[in-house]
Amino acid sequence: MTGTGGTAFTDDLLTPAASGDPYPLLHALRETDPVHWSAAHRAWLITRYDDNSASFQNKAFSSDRVRPLLAARADRPERAREPSASDTVLGLIADWMVVSDPPAHTRLRKLAAGAFKGQRIAAMTEQITAIVDTHIDGFLQESGPADLIAGIAYPLPATVIATMLGAPPEDRDRFREWSDELALVAFGTGGAARADRHERALRGLQEMAAYFRSLVEYRRREPGEDMLSALMAKEGDDRLSDDELVAMCALLLFAGHETTTNSIANSILALLRHPEQLERLRAEPELIGTAVEELLRFDGPIKVLNRWVVAETEVRGTVIRPGERVHLILASANRDPEKFTDPDVLDIGRSPNPHIAFGKGIHACIGAQLARTETRIAVARIVERMPGLALAGDPEWKSVLASRSLEALPVTHGGGRS
Incomplete structure (x- = not known):
């Protein structure tokens, strides 16, 4: 495609340059072709804030993208005898709220809502803080450069989730392994070199499903204060x-x-790359709430959400037809100058901040409050306990479409505080 001034540029979001910093490309798309057909992705790329926001309410855009895939696979002659391990995993994913449309989505979200009540998440603050500090304690034992992701950001959420579900502490390492295997299957593999790993992942996910099934049976006999017990509570007759x-x-x-x-x-x-904002947060720790909202807007965890088109619709004068695919590019919407003043500037005091880092409407992430809580606590404790924190190398970004994910975050911590 051609950008401003006739300069040609790629629309491929998976090049090394775009994986490392997608924002120049997204800026060019917003300015020149905000509803753009990408041959590289075989999808429409929607980059403006208002168009993304409206798309969440557009019934022509369907989230139900796994069941049609399962149906198509089932129609193939080679699938007629016995479902494969990947079919089994897709069957598991097909019951996720995020890949369902109403009325199935409405029912699932209603039944899950009780387990995600704000009071329940707020009550976990002390417990999450203790888990964060335990990981920081271990990280501070490292001398020299160390990976903040491997030491804190990666193990923390799995530990919190295992705790919330009432799983025994000794099983928490398995939760991290299963999360990796889910990512491998959900995002696919590349090349024959990863085929064996893919098969191992599928076997691991079958093990995970069996584990959760046994945990469900246990909590049905012995309900507790955990989230799984709350999920099992009845909603009327359903x-x-x-x-x-x-x-x-x-x-x-x-x-x-x-x-x-x-x-x-x-x-x-982002804070390490904007030291004036990091120092402001250290000086004004009460800003942590607005700071996290701005950090989510500035470089959030979700880059792209995928939708299938089930009815003809029009976005900004462009006709989009059934059977086509749409990528809602949240990373671009949250940097749209039509919505945000100085969108490429990190300002931890920015307010209001109507970003859509976790989606919007009925498909807004049901776990957004939990993610915010963990992020607020983790960022606040890292900033407080590591006054000498500094980058120890150039971070490397994963080449994935859906998420904005680092391979590693090498840092030095300068000793830290107890």
Whole structure:
């Protein structure tokens, strides 16, 4: 495609340059072709804030993108005899709220809402703080450069989720492994070199489903104060089936782990690259709430949300037809100058801040409050306890479309505080 002034540029969001810093490309798309057909992605790229915001309410854009895939696979002759392991995993994912439309989505969200009540998440603040401090304690034992993701941002959410679901502490390492395997299957693999790893991941996810099923059976006999017990509570005459409960546990693990890891890591990186904002937060720790909202806007954990088109619709004068695919680019919407003043400037005091880092409407992330809580606590404690924190190298970004994810975040901590 051609940008401002006739300069040609790629629309591929998976090039090394775009993976490292997608914002120049997204700026060019917003300015020159905000509803752009990308041959590289075989999808429409929607980059303006108002268009993204309206798309969440557009019934022509469907989130139900797994069941049609399962149906198409089932129609193939080679699938007629016995479902594969990948079919089994897709069947698990098909029960996730994020890939369902009303009325199925409405029912699942209503039944899950009780487990995600604000009071329940708020009551976990002390527990999450203790988990964060335990990870920071371990990280401060490292001498020299160390990876903040491996030490804190990655293990923290899995530990929190395992605790919330009432899983025994000794099982928490398995939760991290299963989250990685879900990411591998959900985002696919590249090349024959990863085929064996893919098969191992599928076997691991079957193990995960069996584990959650046994945990469901246990909590049905012995209810507790955990989130799984809350998910099992009846809503009138309706309740989540065992398959739906297993799928809900898997969704909480995958979405909660991936999103929160990225939120924490991206937030710390942004602060380190904007030392004046980091020092402002140290001087005014009460800004942590608005700071996290701005960090989510500035470089949030979710880059792209995918939608299938089920009815002809029009966006900014462009006709989009059934059977086509749409990428809602949240990373671009949250840097739209039509919505945000100086959108490329990080301002931890920015208010109001109507970003859509976690989506909007009925498909807004149900775990957003949990992710915000973990990120607020983790960022605040890291900033407070590591006054000498500094980058120890150039971070490397993963080449993935859906998320904004770092491979590693090498830092030095300068000793830290107890």
